Amino acid sequence: MRIDIVSIFPDYLAPLELSLAGKARQSGLLEIAVHDLREWTGGRHRTVDDTPYGGGAGMVMKPEPWAAALEALVRPDGSSRIVLPTPSGAPFTQAMAHELSGAGHLVFACGRYEGIDQRVIEYAAELGSVREISLGDYVLNGGEVAALAITEAVVRLVPGFMGNAESLVEESHQAGLLEYPVYTKPATWRGREVPPVLLGGNHAAIAAWRTEQALRRTAERRPDLAHPSRVEGAEELRLATPSDAGELLTLQRACWVTEQQANPDVSIPPLHEDLEDVRAWLGEWTVFVLRRAGRLVGAVRARLDGEAWEIGRLMVAPDLQGQGLGRRLLEYAEAAAPGEATSYRLVTGAGSTDNLRRYRRAGYRRDGAVADGLVRLTKPVG
Numbered sequence: 139m140r141i142d143i144v145s146i147f148p149d150y151l152a153p154l155e156l157s158l159a160g161k162a163r164q165s166g167l168l169e170i171a172v173h174d175l176r177e178w179t180g181g182r183h184r185t186v187d188d189t190p191y192g193g194g195a196g197m198v199m200k201p202e203p204w205a206a207a208l209e210a211l212v213r214p215d216g217s218s219r220i221v222l223p224t225p226s227g228a229p230f231t232q233a234m235a236h237e238l239s240g241a242g243h244l245v246f247a248c249g250r251y252e253g254i255d256q257r258v259i260e261y262a263a264e265l266g267s268v269r270e271i272s273l274g275d276y277v278l279n280g281g282e283v284a285a286l287a288i289t290e291a292v293v294r295l296v297p298g299f300m301g302n303a304e305s306l307v308e309e310s311h312q313a314g315l316l317e318y319p320v321y322t323k324p325a326t327w328r329g330r331e332v333p334p335v336l337l338g339g340n341h342a343a344i345a346a347w348r349t350e351q352a353l354r355r356t357a358e359r360r361p362d363l364a365h366p367s368r369v370e371g372a373e374e375l376r377l378a379t380p381s382d383a384g385e386l387l388t389l390q391r392a393c394w395v396t397e398q399q400a401n402p403d404v405s406i407p408p409l410h411e412d413l414e415d416v417r418a419w420l421g422e423w424t425v426f427v428l429r430r431a432g433r434l435v436g437a438v439r440a441r442l443d444g445e446a447w448e449i450g451r452l453m454v455a456p457d458l459q460g461q462g463l464g465r466r467l468l469e470y471a472e473a474a475a476p477g478e479a480t481s482y483r484l485v486t487g488a489g490s491t492d493n494l495r496r497y498r499r500a501g502y503r504r505d506g507a508v509a510d511g512l513v514r515l516t517k518p519v520g
């Protein structure tokens with residue numbers, strides 16, 4: 139990969155000689171050249187800026203030096219990617235770093251002052267493909283720091299560049315989440331212990347702990363990346379009230395679609411009910427709702443039918459299934475059975491193999507009674 143960086147402060151980019159990128163340059167994988175924009179200015183004053191048309195504060199970078207610089211550096215075959223660091227660009231992401239790491243040639247045009255004449259940006263798009271990129275929602279004095287940051291993020295992704303390719307694989311493993319905390323020796327330092335799971339050598343347990351930690355951090359610090367409801371703990375189990383009806387309706391519609399797919403010929407009531415239906419059964423059943431971070435993530439209902447404690451509508455939000463929430467809701471429902479109940483009873487689709495397996499594990503057995511593709515399961519109380 140070749141990178142050309144144009145700036146009126148080329149010294150600002152000296153760290154590129156030292157850092158990781160410096161090593162890659164020595165190995166020949168990477169060629170970086172820093173240019174002074176003033177090489178492309180005419181006249182004795184070597185001016186690069188002028189006052190803005192329409193008035194306003196500050197100065198604008200003149201088009202002519204930038205056009206000359208781009209014409210000298212951008213490859214004529216259109217294969218160069220031109221990066222314009224600017225606070226009004228699209229936010230820089232790891233995905234963009236990956237995309238740029240696949241390019242053979244990058245040209246950074248580092249603006250200063252109030253920016254570069256807009257016509258240069260239009261002209262650049264005729265010479266190559268242009269990305270206007272911002273580091274974040276704050277203002278720097280120029281694009282140099284962004285060019286450094288983007289270069290470092292891109293160069294470490296160039297194949298063969300990073301010494302330890304495994305680190306890159308590992309990173310993508312937790313894609314979309316912040317990093318989990320890391321520890322090294324000693325195991326006890328100033329009274330603080332390394333989390334015991336990391337000392338145990340159980341790799342599955344370590345992986346689960348790391349994912350949990352990454353999720354927790356992400357939910358706390360970057361709820362835009364992981365909703366707090368994805369984290370265990372801080373849960374609230376309550377008896378349902380009429381005000382839960384709307385969310386219950388939404389959740390049950392989401393939860394029974396896969397049931398319908400597994401049992402195509404069965405008519406599934408939770409998929410056909412409306413808000414009034416849900417309100418009605420809320421008054422006729424004991425209903426538990428489970429919330430995480432305020433979000434309704436699960437529910438179950440139960441009522442006495444003769445001596446059977448009939449349990450139904452066991453539901454868990456699709457993105458949170460497989461974490462044991464359904465099992466716990468079932469336990470809550472069972473624990474709420476009144477003294478008269480001698481058995482727990484529930485019904486599921488004959489084609490719902492996952493449900494059948496889960497209920498079997500929870501001690502339920504087929505009770506023969508099968509109607510319209512449904513099976514009844516029971517388990518004695520106590």
Ligand code: 6GU
Pocket residue numbers: 222223224225271272273274275276277278279280281284
């Ligand atoms: Cl890329 N340039 C400038 N001048 N300020 C910024 C930025 C870039 N990203 C965030 N702030």
